[in-house]
Amino acid sequence: MTLDPAAPLGLRERKKRAARRAMSEAALKLAMERGVEQVRVEDIATAVGVSPRTFNNYFSSKEEAICSFIVERQELLREALRERPSGEALWEAVGTATLEAYGSLGEPNRGSVELARSLLLHPSVQGEFLKAHAKVEQVLADAILERAGAGPENALNARLMAAIVESAVKTAFFSWLIDEGSRPFLETLDVLLHEAAAGIPSLTGANPKKQ
Template identity: 50%
Template structure:
């Protein structure tokens, strides 16, 4: 199990996770400096002080490495929903859980626009970005379904709501990038998710 799933990691696993994150950070910094298309495996490995062979134990492509920290953070979204109080209405839990997850990894500050623009906008990274969104959607649907035990169509409903949440978050991110003088990211994200919350508010949840 991963750290995101709550299981304690042994020393070996912690070292491996630290190496993976170091490679991911190096790949992202190089992408920001040179452009994603100019990043090579040898450069990433050299920046961390490991052999390219070691790099290949962690990532199968440069694109995967560049997006890895974003994927790791995105994987926490479902956990953010599960952490909300059981009695909190689903509409509120979705908004508060996702915005709270973003707060957790930005420390309440604005995300780095340059990083977000590279991850979400670079053509060569589009496949990895969409892959991460698919993983988030699947995990979020499972977390929503847990709160919809009383719903006759909970599987379909949870998948639809999860897809709507991911689409709203992506749209909020695009809007924020396109309007640098506009509202802060957290406000834009909360507003976009509130539209999904309007639909979630009518979803039957388990008692208590």
């Protein structure tokens, strides 16, 4: 049986996501307080009241847990896109959904710039950071294709559009990081998305109507 990706989540799945989120938040908090090298899986598990074995059922490493906050955004973005009006132009819907999803998290704290830089520049974290963004990009591509309608041409352009959006997100974030937080992340993201819109290829097919 194929599960409907738009169907409401069951209680078990909601609990699993809540547990994963709690471990991710604990991993990130501990890493920012102590430094990546000073954090053990046992520390993260203890912080949320689970066993290391349970932690390993969700994450393959502490680095994956630290970067999981990026992956969490995929759900926010997918749901935001599904909530856009069915008659709205595709790129406008994607751009607005992206800003809504990241805006719901609030502007990054300027006081955390140095901590964020030390985490993301750590060799063991960089690879997981890129893997996490790749996961978000794939989920966004699927959500765009769901809205535009399946088809070979749409599938290709959906992946391109998702890649452009994720590139804008990463560019805005690193701009915030490099500029010590003096340039607002959300403002920069908004500008980049608008500038990218002119070069987005059209996807064929009409948007499906909401049930």
